[in-house]
Amino acid sequence: MDFFIFFTIFSSVFLLTKAHEPNNTSYGRVYPGIRYPFRIQDEQPHHSGHPGFELFFRQNKTYIHFPTYGDLIVKTISYDTRKLNLIDPKNCVPDVFLNLNLSLTPFSYYYVLKEYTYINCSSHLSTSFVQVPCLSGLNHHVYIVETSISPPISCNFVKTVAIPFSYSPYLSDNSFGLSFTWNLTGECDDAGIGCQSETLLHNKGLFGVANDKVIGLIAFIFLAVTLFYAKMALHKVFDLVKEKEKLGEIKVGKVLGEYEALNPATVSKSDIKVLIH
Template identity: 35%
Template sequence: MLKIIAILFLCLPCLLPANSKISLDVVCGRNEPTIRFPFHIRTLHQEQCGYPGFDVFCDGMNRTIIELPNMGNFSIQGIDYVDQQVWLNDPENCLPKKILSLNLSGSPFAGVYYHNFSFFNCSSDYRGYGPKPIACVSSDAFSIFATPLRGVHLSHLLRQQCRYIKTVAVPVQLPFFVHELSSDLSEDLRLTWNTPRCGRCTSRGSRCSLKANSKDEIECIDIPRQEVPRAARYAVTFGALVPALLCLIGLVCFVSGKVKSSSSRCPDLPSVSRLPPLPPSPRVPLGLRSSIVNSYPWIVLGESMRLPKPDDTACPICLSEYRPKDALRTIPECDHCFHATCVDEWLRLNSSCPVCRKCPAPQTGV
């Protein structure tokens, strides 16, 4: 079913009017730039859908490639159709090699901003200050440098056993040079085109196209807000409703199957009214009544510190040593001694001795 829906959506462009002059937007792959007039892909667009010199193609890695005269292939990194600018780089990841033979005279493109870079070939043991070698054009025997420096800095490089190669006007990203000493020249080349002039047409939401029976004259076509053909609406509606209906039927069948399997596994499940009563919860013992606690013997220590048990020198509850004038209380059943305030609070919450856990015998008539 998903395949049917995909086919229906792919067929929607085929339902557009056959006499439309506007070419469809296409891409070579994910995250690749959108291709429209004046660019066109040879295998996807007809010849009249593009302008001369703007032929591009998709390579085996789904990259968008344009071939410039005398310079070879470049990968298109981005396109601005309003400002008429394009960003190019080397698909082989060695842009400086192409810059050394840069020649845009045979293409429709030119740099937006230029900056002169001087190339030098230096010995491999060169360790002077300044630019770093360009790895993809250097070797173990020599190092290639590119620098925007001039004057005394160039003469310094020449004195350091470096051979001057050439100076190239490189199309850079910004109108000023932002690097301190050098650049590896790996950033995209920022180029523009003046012909055809479609920026103003594109900025107002229209599209450029070649005029009929012309190879270089263009016209600006307003994109009509055409209603989707009835056949396309029926196709989309059918493709959306059928899967939803099938999902609903499958969900109902799944739920009913679960209910039946549950009832078959438990045929003799008793009803709530026939379940045996729960046993009463065990009674949690509470502490002793205050009258019982107050009946236990207690003393006030004098200066002689005569304790009921000489070894009991500290209260087992608060772990503080007994001092003169402390009030002590003793549990009769075990003769364990405590601070009266400590054991009174304990026995109100617990009915056993905090040391031996022996429960005092109940006293009647108290």
């Protein structure tokens, strides 16, 4: 009995642990750096991530897609600070700032924003203005200026946007300023474990995948314990019956011997049983 109880408890702890393991594997592949709210698109189940946090692989790089711009490379993800650092594969961060509409995504810029105006000029401006090379060409020259500056007559207004930084040739790389954060209500920190609202919303609620395993495990343990105690009860009943039958046989044999010694011709075994009972 002690062994059975130990085995049941050990199995319960093991299976419960397996049921609540973070779901970061799929088809035998392991993604140690990817966890909730992110997931690998088409390779991990929908409930393992939040909508808008789908990642995918291409040419040994991890990408995330933004509807108004396109695909950006994932550089790093910091879950503690909720910071997503990206790289523009086109090597033109000012173009990302110009066209990216984060209102259609669950993300926002990580840094404080300031409004700047993009202008497109037909000729070079004075050296006080810095041209954006990746947006400019032979016959057009793009600049990012303060909103308080009136564009010269040779320039056309393009767009005013709230962005983290203006263009600077000293800070022009393919990732400067491309840092984003997210804020989900009731968000889980580790693949949905210990989270209530997000788990209920994205992990199929109370009857999610992990909960199905737990419910099945509880049912299995209950059935095993019930069968065990039913078996023990039957053994006790059989033992009592055997003990009673054995005791009855002893009494019958003893009385029969005594009566046969006195009058063996007139006393039968069935008569003695009647007298005893």
